[in-house]
Amino acid sequence: MSNILEFKNLKKQYGKFNALNDITISLPAGKIIGLLGPNGSGKTTLIKLVSGLLIPTAGEILIDGLNPGTDSKKVISYLPEKNYLNDYMKVSQLIDFFVDFYSDFDKTAALDMLSRLDIDPERKLKTLSKGTKEKVQLIMVMSRKAKLYLLDEPIGGVDPAARDYILDTIISNYNNEATILISTHLIADIESVLDEFIFLKNGEVIMQSSVDDVREQQGKSVDALFREAFKC
Amino acid sequence: MSWELTADRPIYLQLIDHIKMNIISGEFAPGSKILSVRELASRACVNPNTMQRALSELEKLGLLYTQRTNGRFITENLDVIENARESFAKNHTKKFSDRMSQLGLSKAQIINLVEEFSEEDLQ
Missing domain, CATH: 1.10.10.10 (Winged helix-like DNA-binding domain superfamily/Winged helix DNA-binding domain)
Known part of the structure; x- marks a missing residue:
């Protein structure tokens, strides 16, 4: 199977601080992959490097065979950890905005997901609650037909019911050719949705495996393993 | 759900x-x-x-x-389903009796217990 993402000796420093240190891994296409690690382990840095928002200090990134740039951005749909939407817009305006920007945006799918969540497209974003805004943002990102979805903490700020909805949105919109990279520290909630995972610790990859392999070999969940690996 | x-x-x-x-x-x-x-x-x-x-x-x-x-x-094929039922039941019975043995129950006590429960269910 081909790799959607490859890192070769990837390194990122902020001043003297090593955020990511000599990372060499490959991620196969067609899987849902968890990017797991405690706060400050380098998850967001890695995602920003892939999305092209940060430039590596050293090493190489290949996205579907391409270096980060205009062409790689066409195949990536990125959900940042922060809310970046314009508050003055209506949801429907936001959809048109995305249609203009991305040729792979599926408007029908977006409207369908909004109606399933009872979100009125005529509402202005600033009138929506924080959790609802996050859902809208995820709907925008998942409505693109991208090859690689980068979801930075998609379930961080929402209630458990919304969390289930978000995971369901991810499962039902995912096609087998696409890859989804989800960063989170809430492992127990998303474990059953993942094929594989990567553990980051202090900017290094300390483990890459499949969820069921861990369960088969160690008789415990990835969540339990994580708690052991990062015990204070 | x-x-x-x-x-x-x-x-x-x-x-x-x-x-x-x-x-x-x-x-x-x-x-x-x-x-x-x-x-x-x-x-x-x-x-x-x-x-x-x-x-x-x-x-x-x-x-x-x-x-x-x-x-x-x-x-x-109902035979296949019947076989699956049997092996499923055997597996669970084994787990159950292992558990009961751990608790220190004898075979007779386990059987008694099962009989008690199935009678309760029937009533």
């Missing part, structure tokens, strides 16, 4: 057991069509690839079969 999954076993094995149970209990009737991988994955709140793996295993066991363009169906 997601299916109940525990932390100590591979997810695909738990999915296999869950679907097996549905077939054995008749909730999924012999010969009937089952939902698509994606719909099942969504119901169980699991990864579609994991669900696919579980369904492939169930096909190998003969409990499911695929019709090329039509989708996946529950087997019509």
Whole structure:
């Protein structure tokens, strides 16, 4: 199977601080992959490097065979950890905005997901609650037909019911050719949705495996393993 | 509603057991069509690839079969289902009796206990 993402000796420093240190891994296409690690382990840095928002200090990134740039951005749909939407817009305006920007945006799918969540497209974003805004943002990102979805903490700020909805949105919109990279520290909630995972610790990859392999070999969940690996 | 999954076993094995149970209990009737991988994955709140793996295993066991363009169906072969019921029951009985032995119960005590319970249920 081909790799959607490859890192070769990837390194990122902020001043003297090593955020990511000599990372060499490959991620196969067609899987849902968890990017797991405690706060400050380098998850967001890695995602920003892939999305092209940060430039590596050293090493190489290949996205579907391409270096980060205009062409790689066409195949990536990125959900940042922060809310970046314009508050003055209506949801429907936001959809048109995305249609203009991305040729792979599926408007029908977006409207369908909004109606399933009872979100009125005529509402202005600033009138929506924080959790609802996050859902809208995820709907925008998942409505693109991208090859690689980068979801930075998609379930961080929402209630458990919304969390289930978000995971369901991810499962039902995912096609087998696409890859989804989800960063989170809430492992127990998303474990059953993942094929594989990567553990980051202090900017290094300390483990890459499949969820069921861990369960088969160690008789415990990835969540339990994580708690052991990062015990204070 | 997601299916109940525990932390100590591979997810695909738990999915296999869950679907097996549905077939054995008749909730999924012999010969009937089952939902698509994606719909099942969504119901169980699991990864579609994991669900696919579980369904492939169930096909190998003969409990499911695929019709090329039509989708996946529950087997019509009642013997296969009966066999699955038997092995499922044996497995659970073994687990149960192991557990009871750990508690220090003798064989006779275990049998007594089971009889008591099934009588209660009958009433």
